[in-house]
Amino acid sequence: MGRRVAGLRQVVAVALLFGSSGLDGPAAAAEPPEFVEAERLAKQALQAFDEGRFADAAALYRKAIALWDDPKYHYALGRALSKTEALSDAIEAFQRCVDHPKLKTWGPEGAALRRKARDEIDALQDKIAAARPPDLAPWGIGLLAAGAAAGITGGILMGVATDAHDEFKDRTGAVDPVTGQPRWDGTPQEARELKDKNLATWNAAIGVWAAGLAFVATGAVLLAVEAARDEPGTGSVHVTLCVGPGGALAGLRGGL
Numbered sequence: 001m002g003r004r005v006a007g008l009r010q011v012v013a014v015a016l017l018f019g020s021s022g023l024d025g026p027a028a029a030a031e032p033p034e035f036v037e038a039e040r041l042a043k044q045a046l047q048a049f050d051e052g053r054f055a056d057a058a059a060l061y062r063k064a065i066a067l068w069d070d071p072k073y074h075y076a077l078g079r080a081l082s083k084t085e086a087l088s089d090a091i092e093a094f095q096r097c098v099d100h101p102k103l104k105t106w107g108p109e110g111a112a113l114r115r116k117a118r119d120e121i122d123a124l125q126d127k128i129a130a131a132r133p134p135d136l137a138p139w140g141i142g143l144l145a146a147g148a149a150a151g152i153t154g155g156i157l158m159g160v161a162t163d164a165h166d167e168f169k170d171r172t173g174a175v176d177p178v179t180g181q182p183r184w185d186g187t188p189q190e191a192r193e194l195k196d197k198n199l200a201t202w203n204a205a206i207g208v209w210a211a212g213l214a215f216v217a218t219g220a221v222l223l224a225v226e227a228a229r230d231e232p233g234t235g236s237v238h239v240t241l242c243v244g245p246g247g248a249l250a251g252l253r254g255g256l
Contacts (some may be wrong), residue, residue, distance in 0.1 A: 040066035045076065054083035071100035071110075075117050080122025087124050094120045136226040143219030154205045161201035168194050 046059035059079040064070075069139040078093035097103075103110035168191075 018113055023046060032068075034067045038064040038070070038073070041067070042073060042076065043082070049076075049080055049083075054080050058084065058086075059176060069100075071097045071113060073101050074100065075120075078117065078120060082120070091121050091124050094118075094124075133135060133229075136222040136229075138224035142224065143215045143222065147212040147214075147216030147219060150208050150215060154212060156208035157201050157205035161198055164194055164198040164201060167200065177210040241244060 041064040041084040045057045045064065048054075048057040048060060058077055058080040061073050061080060065073045065077065074093050074097035078090045078097065081087075081090035081093055098114050098121070103150050106113070122165050
């Protein structure tokens, strides 16, 4: 009996000395040196974040991740990057946190961190969508259509002006020997009205064609800008305009 009591006292003493894990206490307390260094870097990163040095914080978190891949570091990296307006990189960091396999072994803590990372992703995606300029393609297509319509309208007006001119020529007879001007078979008032109609219609046709050309040029530029925005870094965007009496057409070649 005395030996059993003495042995029990020794077990209790060891447990009190090394913690609740008993004889495994010293081994559990020894952390890998990579983890220790990563934690040190993470503490420096947190201090930099609190001081507003977000780029420094992001760099330190990346060093910590290189030493010890921990979902908490990815989440913290995402927060630091979001403060530097590197929103796409921040979303990638948060997504790596969400997809990290360690979270499955963390129980409620892992589920909570995953939810927080997903909330951060949603907020950043909303921010990116709100900051994106409006889609220029519908405006460009609309202006091209308006330019084509203006070209057709100008052609119709030019046809009316040509008819008025032909009517004036048909109703003009031989040259008057006294005045040296072609004879007119109608009244002077009719002659003035026909000439005014001819001039006004010509001017209208030219004005409509000029407006159509402006519509086409503006629409082509908008489409070029949208194409360059959708494919950044692919090169210049070439715009070709073709304008003729029958209307206006625009061609666009992007990323060449």
